[in-house]
Amino acid sequence: MAGAATATSRYSRIREDLDMSIFNSNWREVDTDKVSMNGTPLFGDIFSGAGGLSVGFRSAGFRKAFSAEINKHASETLRHNFPESYHFEGDVADLSETKIKSVLEGRKLDVLVGGPPCQGFSVAGKRQIDDPRNELFLEFCRLVEICQPEFFVMENVPGILTMQKGAVTNAILQKFEDIGYPETSVRILEAAEYGVPQLRTRAIFVGNRLNVKNPYPKPTHSRDNYISINDAMDDLKNLPRDPATNHEWTNHSAAYEARISKVPAGGSLYETFRDAFKRQYSGVPSMAAKENHGGTHIHYEKNRVLSARELARLQTFPDDFFFKGGMKKAYWQIGNAVPCLLAEKIGLAIRAGLTSSN
Template identity: 30%
Template structure:
């Protein structure tokens, strides 16, 4: 079967791309402005090439190394693959340069698909709440215009545009309508007005996280497709019993970025989801240090949660309240639901872990980098480059690979039928 090629725009750490690679698609280029995220995608690109060429031991040795040299790892794979990860902000000034780089990578091949979604802060409800202008002046509102420029230039058969549910209400839906108009003017069709997009929840695709995303799918008008139906299921696994069970218990400040052995064998969910995929080591299982004030709040929060309630910051003992604002964001300390699926992991996890308290009171800490990655369904051999903070930011911004894979399988069936 002919190779299906795609370009990933605003690629982040490559969560969306990982799903499409698993489904058999071939990445031509990833475009991303954040250097740490680009480095992560380069390392993952190296992983896929080494695995495909029966040299996976090189990558496994990299994971086991305590002095990781990513540049040395990248030298083990063809240079053009590493260069296909383009570390550029997509803007008016950089567009021609990015086009030139992608054209060089294409080398006469077609682009079958474009995937990706502009940074979501400008569309998110939380982002608008925090910004004094409600994000109305934020230039990220208009990044979709550059996405459309890629559609015009490379004429893929289809595209997948992903974003937060807040895009539906941003500027009372004007931004969404403008996106629809722009892709239509570029020669792409969407489903009938009531089905132009779907709000999909990661928890219905095997991810142990309540994470809703708007997925817009378009196709060249002459193809006559309709919006695909996805096989959504109710979650039957739990965070504590199934997702975290094999990881070494830690206190706050404990753990390591380096490779350690698992605490227990892999269970059904970890195998089925691909989170555990044969390796007997795991990296980046490291917890933040916390002060005694926060640790006491964590204990109270877990007790409240175990009694069926969320902690209200304003109701804490006065001696523990350190923020002047007790009227808004009173849910700033939240426990991950150990007996079900987690609430949404967002990029703010890079700032502090208060919104992601581990449900096991004995461990009394926020979740580790690896636990956050697992909630997002990243496999354990996925290594996030950069500092712990950089890794958490990448994870919080990502599309869950497991959800992406299910979307990719549907797109593949449409393109190959």
């Protein structure tokens, strides 16, 4: 329990400071249980990965117009699970305005979502927003400009907010203002506070061109009633391997299993690679899901790593959502995804924003 408490409070100070800042006050919380489900707003998802944001927005009653992802296996997953929408596989820089307009066929895009990697921001020293290493973030901005959605949602790691003592965040907000979205805010959301059985924080930027406060979902859970790892996947622990449902895990030798059996809750199998092969605590949400090239978390009870399907449960993917590319590629896709339930709550909040602006 101690390890879980430490994880959930890791960004508590910056989260509090961010929410209290007068320069980041253009947001409001929405009770997502009371959101009207009238209509079917349209969204696009770029830098989609396996589609955690897409699953969540679909569950919130949105219809997907298109997605874009460069990874081959994640693209196969998206096409398999979202056959009704257009998918662009390749460098998002090659996704042209002409192509987007042909896909939209004159329809208005209500929301554009995505999680562009921001490698250039992580380099020490003074960096400009237009640094070539930030090309993917700039591509996100380009597509926002093209699509002119009522809202956009951009997710990223919360560490981005502390880079260069907040200068990176200010530069991002300024860039969005420059492209016509002066009403942009950023908050840190903890997935466990929205019913996800996992402690996972994300920085969520929301912008709009409707001159309204950006809607964020009101938390539905607290540390007193978090959904535990057991609640999420205990029914899978004794099932045999099943490639048809992604319930597969790394093969372990008897000697390796013996080593795993000695790892205590919160501990790691390795001294020098302590962010992988960590034994999960029972009775609390899991630690943040990781893909780690097959070195995913150790089961809280079994002497093996979690299966891909168990990891997907922690990311709140539905059981009928199938990941293409085999076990290792499934681990990668799942570990890098946005928890679907968190995305759904964000989507419901955005619906409230769309409704209130009409």
